[in-house]
Amino acid sequence: MSTKDYLEKDYYKVLGVSKTATQDEIKQAYRKLARANHPDANTADPKAEERFKEISEAYSVLSDEQRRKEYDEARSLFGGAYQPGGGTGPGGFDMGDLFGHGPTGGGVGGERLSDLFGGLFGGRGRTSTRSRRGADVETETTLTFSEAARGATRSFKLTSDAACASCKGTGARAGSAPRMCPTCSGTGHDSTILGGFSLSEPCSQCKGRGLVVDDPCPVCNGSGRGKSTRTVQTRIPAGVSDGQRIRIKGKGAPGEHGGPAGDLYVVVHVQPHPVFGKTGDNLTITVPVTFPEAALGADVRVPTLNGMPVTVKIPPGTPNGRTFRVRGKGADRRDGTKGDLLVTVEVSVPKTLSEDARAALEKFRAATADQDPRRDLETRAKGM
Numbered sequence: 001m002s003t004k005d006y007l008e009k010d011y012y013k014v015l016g017v018s019k020t021a022t023q024d025e026i027k028q029a030y031r032k033l034a035r036a037n038h039p040d041a042n043t044a045d046p047k048a049e050e051r052f053k054e055i056s057e058a059y060s061v062l063s064d065e066q067r068r069k070e071y072d073e074a075r076s077l078f079g080g081a082y083q084p085g086g087g088t089g090p091g092g093f094d095m096g097d098l099f100g101h102g103p104t105g106g107g108v109g110g111e112r113l114s115d116l117f118g119g120l121f122g123g124r125g126r127t128s129t130r131s132r133r134g135a136d137v138e139t140e141t142t143l144t145f146s147e148a149a150r151g152a153t154r155s156f157k158l159t160s161d162a163a164c165a166s167c168k169g170t171g172a173r174a175g176s177a178p179r180m181c182p183t184c185s186g187t188g189h190d191s192t193i194l195g196g197f198s199l200s201e202p203c204s205q206c207k208g209r210g211l212v213v214d215d216p217c218p219v220c221n222g223s224g225r226g227k228s229t230r231t232v233q234t235r236i237p238a239g240v241s242d243g244q245r246i247r248i249k250g251k252g253a254p255g256e257h258g259g260p261a262g263d264l265y266v267v268v269h270v271q272p273h274p275v276f277g278k279t280g281d282n283l284t285i286t287v288p289v290t291f292p293e294a295a296l297g298a299d300v301r302v303p304t305l306n307g308m309p310v311t312v313k314i315p316p317g318t319p320n321g322r323t324f325r326v327r328g329k330g331a332d333r334r335d336g337t338k339g340d341l342l343v344t345v346e347v348s349v350p351k352t353l354s355e356d357a358r359a360a361l362e363k364f365r366a367a368t369a370d371q372d373p374r375r376d377l378e379t380r381a382k383g384m
Helices: 003-008 011-015 023-037 048-062 065-078 113-120 125-129 145-150 291-296 355-367 377-381
Strands: 137-143 152-163 189-194 197-202 225-236 245-248 264-270 276-279 282-289 298-304 307-314 323-326 341-347
Touching (some): 011 023, 011 048, 023 137, 048 065, 137 145, 137 152, 145 264, 145 276, 225 245, 282 298, 291 341, 298 341, 307 323, 307 341
Parallel strands (some): 282 341
Antiparallel strands (some): 189 197, 245 264, 276 282
């Protein structure tokens, strides 16, 4: 990205957030926009891909605290003093020197400002105009509850920018090669002298590439870029939760001119289970028990996820809603250990009773008539 483009772009506006937005607000805005503008979901809209690239570029800067700080400082430093095509620099600085393209190559505090820009876009100094980090790519996948608990491998078909397959990214027709730009001597920049100031712009002949293509590739029209459809296989780690966003480093769009590839982000959706739930690394289950089992105690057989059932000992006088912990029967953790299984008992009340059962309960009620669980309820309700 050229200095001019960098100073003019408002990444906050791209994501629709304020300059004081939190990281969570930035993340939520990005997810919403990325999903709405993903090329795979907008095949009839040719501009969707460009919008998606711009959104990903903005998020790659603002989601990183250090890069966001550098971006804010750079825009604050120049403010409205930068005028495309001409103008003066703040405080009488030589703009070419600040960007590292002037005769002295100096900068603020002895550091080239182009190094600041290079840090934002994956390079350092002058090389940042010749190489670019690939865009981040986001996709989604759905796992069953069991797959999420133990981990799963998924394949994703991704479409992104890549080097043109015909010219291998050179932009030149097969059998020919690009040459160094004679205007900028391969730097990719033109310096315009305006009185006592120098302004650096992308070279008008090579458009910042530093190379000139005399016989352009007929497939990419000399751009060196094309479309790449590839299948990426990745492992979703065990223990992921519904809505969790997984980052797979270096699996995004390929970089340009030797720049590193972007990252792949996978938003995971987990289907609910009819029996089990999840709290952190622990699995949960509600087990119905009869009143005699809760009152007298019992050994209750409890299923586990992807394993043999376990026996949980219910002690006499167990109240409704009590939770028991079974060690090591929960979800897999990343370190190879397992969480626990939390078993909550629920006293089941029968809807219909046989004559014998009713008679037995009537006898039980008579035998426990002096045990009133609500005896002091009204007194406690009055605060006495």
